[in-house]
Amino acid sequence: MTIDIRSDTVTRPSPAMRRAIAEAEVGDDVLDGDPTTRALEEKVAALLGKERALFFPSGTMANQCAILTHCERGTELYADFGSHINDWELAGAAALAGAQLRTVHGEGPMMDAQALERGFRPPLTGSPRPSLVCLENTHNGAGGLVTPLAGIKAMHDVARNHGCAIHLDGARLWNASAASGTPLRDFAHHADTVMVSFSKGLGAPIGAALVGSEALMERANENRKRLGGVMRQSGIASAGALYGLEHNLGRLHEDHEKATRFASIVDRAIAASVVPPESNIVMIDLTPGLSAHDVVRRVAEHGVRVGVWTPTRVRAVMHLDVTPAQVEQAAEAVLAGLDDAWRALGDTSEWPVIPKR
Numbered sequence: 001m002t003i004d005i006r007s008d009t010v011t012r013p014s015p016a017m018r019r020a021i022a023e024a025e026v027g028d029d030v031l032d033g034d035p036t037t038r039a040l041e042e043k044v045a046a047l048l049g050k051e052r053a054l055f056f057p058s059g060t061m062a063n064q065c066a067i068l069t070h071c072e073r074g075t076e077l078y079a080d081f082g083s084h085i086n087d088w089e090l091a092g093a094a095a096l097a098g099a100q101l102r103t104v105h106g107e108g109p110m111m112d113a114q115a116l117e118r119g120f121r122p123p124l125t126g127s128p129r130p131s132l133v134c135l136e137n138t139h140n141g142a143g144g145l146v147t148p149l150a151g152i153k154a155m156h157d158v159a160r161n162h163g164c165a166i167h168l169d170g171a172r173l174w175n176a177s178a179a180s181g182t183p184l185r186d187f188a189h190h191a192d193t194v195m196v197s198f199s200k201g202l203g204a205p206i207g208a209a210l211v212g213s214e215a216l217m218e219r220a221n222e223n224r225k226r227l228g229g230v231m232r233q234s235g236i237a238s239a240g241a242l243y244g245l246e247h248n249l250g251r252l253h254e255d256h257e258k259a260t261r262f263a264s265i266v267d268r269a270i271a272a273s274v275v276p277p278e279s280n281i282v283m284i285d286l287t288p289g290l291s292a293h294d295v296v297r298r299v300a301e302h303g304v305r306v307g308v309w310t311p312t313r314v315r316a317v318m319h320l321d322v323t324p325a326q327v328e329q330a331a332e333a334v335l336a337g338l339d340d341a342w343r344a345l346g347d348t349s350e351w352p353v354i355p356k357r
C-alpha cells in the first residue's frame, strides 16, 4: 500500500467521524441557522478568545474574506514572501479585493518585525496606503516553523504603528500552540482576525473558520455571503470539524514526534539536508544537481508519495493516517529514492553536497 505524506490534508474521515457527520443535527444556515455549525462557531470563538467565529468551506476563502473585509481597494497589504497568501491563492488580494500585495523577505526563513518595518514605505504622494499585515503560524512554506508569541507581538506592534489591521493565517495555529505550549488565545490576541483550518491536522474533510470581533465578523459575514461561502445544511461539514476539535486537537504532538523521527532518518542521506522540524512538516533540501520532481518520482517507486515544494525542495507532512511504523518505512523509502537520484548522477566523487543544518 502507498503511504501518502504529501500533505496533512490527505486524511480521510474516520468511521467515528463519519458517524458524527451522519448523525449531525442540521438546519438551513442561510434562513434560521444550522445548530451544529453554531455549536462549532461558538467553540472556536471561545478557544481563540474572540467574540465571533464564522464557518467557511475552505481556508483560502476565509483568508480572502478577511482581506476583503480589512482592505479598501487601492490599498496595500503586507505578507511574507513565502506565505500561503502570496504563493497559493492565485493573487486573490488583487483579483478580488483590488488591493496590492507587498511581500516581505526576512533575514531568516520567515518575516520578522525588523523585515516588516523595513517593508513600509515613507508616506509620500503616490505611495499606496498600508491597510493590512498578514501573519502565518505555523509557517507552511518555511517548513512548519513556529513563530513564538514574542515574534507575533513584535510584528503586531509594527503593523499597528503603521495603522494596519492584522490578520493571522492560522491554518495550523493548532500545531503552533501544541509545539510551543502557548495557548491559542494568546496568539489570537495579537490579531484582529484569525483563520483556522479543520481539514489539516484535525482530520476533518472540509472547513475553516474566521474569528474576530462582532463588528468585524458582521462585515466579514456579508463578504462570506458575497463569495458564496454561506452554506445551507452546513452541519454536515461542521460536524466533522467539531469532531476533529474534540478528538484530534490533543494528539497533534504525536504528528510532531513523527516529523522529528522522520527527519532524523532522512537526514542520513548524502544528497539532502533536512530543515529541523518544529511541528508536523519536514522540508528536504536537495544537493545541487538534483531535481525535486525527479526525487519525488523515484521515492514513489519505493511506495511513498511526497510533494514537490520548489524545484530543489521536497515536502513531507505527518498526519493522523500514518502510523509510527509507516513513518519509519516512509523515511527509508525517501532515503532509497534520494540514493537512486544521487547514483544516477554518475561519478559524484567531486560533486558538491549541500551542508547539513
Ligand SMILES: *Cc1c(COP(=O)(O)O)cnc(C)c1O
Pocket: 057, 058, 059, 060, 061, 063, 084, 085, 136, 140, 169, 171, 172, 197, 199, 207, 208
Ligand atoms: C492549507 C492552507 C491554507 C488554505 O486552506 P484550504 O482549506 O486548503 O483552502 C491557507 N494557509 C495556510 C498556511 C495553509 O497551509
